[in-house]
Each structure stands twice: as C-alpha cells, then as structure tokens.
Amino acid sequence: MKIGYYPGCSFHGAEKRLDKATQIVAKEFGIELIEVQDWNCCGGGFLQEENEEAMIALNVRNLALLESMGLKKMVTPCSVCLLSLRKAEKIYKADKVIKRKVDEKVGEKYKYSGEGTTEHFIWILIREIGVEKIREKVKRPLRGLKVGAYYGCQYLRPREYLGFEDPYRPSSLENLIKALGAEPVSFPEAYSCCGFPSLGSNERNALTLSKKVLESAKTHGADLIISPCPLCNIMLDGYQGRIKREFRLNWSIPVLYASQLIALALGYSYDELEMDKNLIKASQVLREKGLL
Numbered sequence: 001m002k003i004g005y006y007p008g009c010s011f012h013g014a015e016k017r018l019d020k021a022t023q024i025v026a027k028e029f030g031i032e033l034i035e036v037q038d039w040n041c042c043g044g045g046f047l048q049e050e051n052e053e054a055m056i057a058l059n060v061r062n063l064a065l066l067e068s069m070g071l072k073k074m075v076t077p078c079s080v081c082l083l084s085l086r087k088a089e090k091i092y093k094a095d096k097v098i099k100r101k102v103d104e105k106v107g108e109k110y111k112y113s114g115e116g117t118t119e120h121f122i123w124i125l126i127r128e129i130g131v132e133k134i135r136e137k138v139k140r141p142l143r144g145l146k147v148g149a150y151y152g153c154q155y156l157r158p159r160e161y162l163g164f165e166d167p168y169r170p171s172s173l174e175n176l177i178k179a180l181g182a183e184p185v186s187f188p189e190a191y192s193c194c195g196f197p198s199l200g201s202n203e204r205n206a207l208t209l210s211k212k213v214l215e216s217a218k219t220h221g222a223d224l225i226i227s228p229c230p231l232c233n234i235m236l237d238g239y240q241g242r243i244k245r246e247f248r249l250n251w252s253i254p255v256l257y258a259s260q261l262i263a264l265a266l267g268y269s270y271d272e273l274e275m276d277k278n279l280i281k282a283s284q285v286l287r288e289k290g291l292l
Helices: 016-028 046-051 052-068 079-094 098-107 121-129 131-137 173-177 203-219 232-238 240-247 258-265 284-286
Strands: 004-005 032-035 073-076 118-120 145-151 181-183 223-227 256-257
Touching: 016 098, 016 256, 016 258, 032 079, 032 203, 046 052, 052 079, 052 098, 052 173, 052 258, 073 121, 073 173, 079 098, 079 203, 079 232, 098 203, 121 173, 121 258, 121 284, 131 173, 145 173, 173 181, 173 258, 203 223, 223 232, 223 258, 232 240, 256 258
Parallel strands: 004 032, 004 073, 073 118, 145 181, 145 223, 223 256
Antiparallel strands: none
C-alpha cells in the first residue's frame, strides 16, 4: 500500500524517535510511506486564530503537493496536523469565496483538485489493516500491562472535520491496545485537552490540564499512557518533570506515542525504538511486567 506521508514539524524536530517507530510499524504492515516533497507547516491551530485564510492556503498547498505525486491520500501521525489539513480541505471545497482567495495566495503552481485527503496513521492501521492482522503480527504480547488510552482533543473533535469514530465514545485505541495483548484503561480525562495550545499564552493553565490527564490515568490504574499525538507527548512526557515540581507530585507515569507501543509488541527492542529518550522512562514498569 503506497500512501503519502505528512510527518509534521515535531516528527522532524524534537520527536524524531516517534517518526522512527512509525516508519517501523508502517513497514511491518506493508505500508509504504512516501513523504510529501517540500511540505510546509500546517499552521497548527495558532495561525488559524490570526488568519484562517493563510492556514487554509498552507494546507491546500500541502494537498496540492500530494496530488502532484499522483497520490490521493496521505497520513499524518499528528492530531493537530490532522485537524488543520482536514479542516482546510473541507472549508476550501465548501466556501467559494475562500477558495478564490486561497487560490490567489497559493498561485498557479499549486493546483488542488479536491481529491487529495488526509487521515491519521492510526486510522489507517485500524481501518485498512485491521485489529486482527495487528494481533497476528504481535511477537511480544504485552500481557499484564495496563495502558491508559489517551485520545486528547483533535484526534476526535470536531466531528464534522474528523468523523472517524464517536468523539464521546471512541474505541480505536482500546481496540489497538487489546490487539497488542495489553489491558486498556479508560479514564475520565482521556478526551480532555493536554494544554499544549495554551502553553505559549498561559503556561500554568497548560500544566494544570496535563496534570489532570496524568492524575486521572494514574488513579484509574494505568501503568503507562499512550497518545496518538506527538504534541500531547511533548506535554505529558516532556513537561511531566515540570508538572511534578509545580504541583509537588511524588509520582510519575510513562507516556509513549502509540507507534512505540505497537513496535514494542511487534518484537522491536527498547533500545531500537530509542525509548530511553522519553523523559519519563518506561523501562521500570516494562521490566516489572517481564517485557524487557
């Protein structure tokens, strides 16, 4: 299966190890990820607040580049990029005034027919590969591991732009966790924002939101958390030390990107997946469960 790949900025920056894990998982399931040439930042929600037309133009350019490669579908591993791309696509098609203005911005070089579209990498695994085939590929069943399924916001909502599953009763991550042999843990803050969008304007609020997510998963018995969004990972893993100091917490909980957990179950080692680069180490809990 050949499919366009839009990695997003974080996967080419601070979260390269997550890109590596995603590439590994794709290859294992026969998915050839063809990176969109000369892609640009999606605008990540921040630009939209300032200039929606500019955000749409950036993403129409990305979709036009996809089509120029002879492809009609691309995946992104980032929930923020996912929403930006899908929202831009829908508005561009529905609003003739915005379409005209965006066409003027991107110019003749970037013609978008409207056929190119974007899905999340996890959606492709669930819908195109299927949980049964994922289960069959597992070489290291994650038995005894209790995994908090953290969806966050932009993997699920708004429904009119995403629509993969019920945003208030999702099951994709739980089904994936079960396929890997682990026990999914649902918790009340699983669909709440991690706070990343407000990190630059209200850091205390962002840290508070992340604390609520971490605390909710911990108190409901999760050994670790998985997320389908690298920006959520930055908040929940990268800022967890800061959160502990800020709120005087005496505990931590590892946070993995979904592809890291999948690749671990497929038989790849902790070192191969560079999991030690996660700031909150999962090695102790994995060792306790006999998985290292």
